[in-house]
Amino acid sequence: MIVSIKGLEKSYGDFKAINGLDLDVQQGEILGLLGPNGSGKTTTINCLLSLLTYEKGSIEIFDKPMSPDANDIKKDIGLVMQNVAVFEELTVYQNIDYFCGLYIQNSQKRKEYVKEAIQFVGIEDFQKKYPKELSGGLLRRLNIACGIAHKPKLIILDEPTVAVDPQSRNRILENILELNRLGATVIYTTHYMEEVEQICDRIVIMDKGKVIAQGTKDSLKESISIREKIIFELEDISQEIIEVLKAREDLKKVQYAHGLLELEVQSNNGTLIEILNYFKKEKVDFIKVHSESPTLNDVFLELTGTELRD
Numbered sequence: 001m002i003v004s005i006k007g008l009e010k011s012y013g014d015f016k017a018i019n020g021l022d023l024d025v026q027q028g029e030i031l032g033l034l035g036p037n038g039s040g041k042t043t044t045i046n047c048l049l050s051l052l053t054y055e056k057g058s059i060e061i062f063d064k065p066m067s068p069d070a071n072d073i074k075k076d077i078g079l080v081m082q083n084v085a086v087f088e089e090l091t092v093y094q095n096i097d098y099f100c101g102l103y104i105q106n107s108q109k110r111k112e113y114v115k116e117a118i119q120f121v122g123i124e125d126f127q128k129k130y131p132k133e134l135s136g137g138l139l140r141r142l143n144i145a146c147g148i149a150h151k152p153k154l155i156i157l158d159e160p161t162v163a164v165d166p167q168s169r170n171r172i173l174e175n176i177l178e179l180n181r182l183g184a185t186v187i188y189t190t191h192y193m194e195e196v197e198q199i200c201d202r203i204v205i206m207d208k209g210k211v212i213a214q215g216t217k218d219s220l221k222e223s224i225s226i227r228e229k230i231i232f233e234l235e236d237i238s239q240e241i242i243e244v245l246k247a248r249e250d251l252k253k254v255q256y257a258h259g260l261l262e263l264e265v266q267s268n269n270g271t272l273i274e275i276l277n278y279f280k281k282e283k284v285d286f287i288k289v290h291s292e293s294p295t296l297n298d299v300f301l302e303l304t305g306t307e308l309r310d
């Protein structure tokens with residue numbers, strides 16, 4: 001096991017930010033830690049890395065107990081935190097060289113590693129620039145290069161794409177997939193469900209300092225009662241028709257507002273065809289119809305009653 005957290009509890013004063021959290025990370029996976037703002041993702045990462053003390057629980061990394069002075073474990077971890085942490089007085093090259101040098105003492109080897117990291121995140125043209133001369137997206141890429149240059153076995157990224165332009169965001173996500181292909185295990189925290197769907201092998205959903213569900217994106221979506229959402233765009237619909245739809249057992253939600261009729265379907269057994277036939281018979285005209293699969297937001301909504309999105 002790469003990471004094993006058992007029964008973690010962490011409070012800030014009277015407020016319990018982590019409340020009995022269990023988390024395992026397997027060798028070679030990209031694990032997505034998904035949760036709304038304030039659910040405890042950063043606190044979990046900080047406890048995992050012994051950057052914060054905690055009241056209860058045990059944490060093992062690479063099958064060894066983690067502690068603040070466990071340097072043999074730390075040298076194999078790469079960390080990319082939410083807030084960019086680089087030295088303003090050092091150039092791009094010097095920053096990466098500094099962070100790499102914390103673990104790689106051989107200067108020839110370090111030179112190669114720094115060069116590779118610069119190429120990897122695509123900041124070759126900015127090596128002599130200072131951080132304040134970089135755009136937000138380039139700064140994030142520098143932050144990542146600093147975290148990964150020493151070729152760690154476990155890479156932890158805490159919301160690395162917040163407030164990043166789409167081009168840098170895609171580049172960051174591709175970089176994470178590539179690091180994983182090259183052998184690194186990855187923990188990726190975010191509140192963007194699209195990102196975990198795009199890159200993660202397994203997803204752990206957190207809320208209020210606890211794990212509330214985990215699995216692949218497909219198994220999580222299959223675990224909830226909604227199978228499909230059908231949305232009709234129509235100018236008008238009678239209350240009578242709405243009542244008939246509401247009486248159907250295969251529909252969990254029937255809602256008409258602002259010209260959109262939204263139906264949440266609980267089974268996959270031809271509901272759309274039946275409704276289309278019914279609308280034809282009753283002469284219900286519609287402009288458009290489309291069907292959507294449930295999202296991770298629907299999973300979160302069903303489990304907690306609140307939206308995952310901000």
Ligand SMILES: Nc1ncnc2c1ncn2[C@@H]1O[C@H](COP(=O)(O)OP(=O)(O)OP(=O)(O)O)[C@@H](O)[C@H]1O
Nearest residue numbers: 012015017035036037038039040041042043044191
């Ligand atoms: N130093 C602190 N003192 C007091 N409360 C804190 C502190 N750090 C975090 N918290 C609180 O603990 C809870 C969990 O915060 P945490 O930053 O771990 O969540 P998160 O899921 O990472 O959210 P975000 O995506 O906003 O970073 C929040 O309610 C937060 O306000």
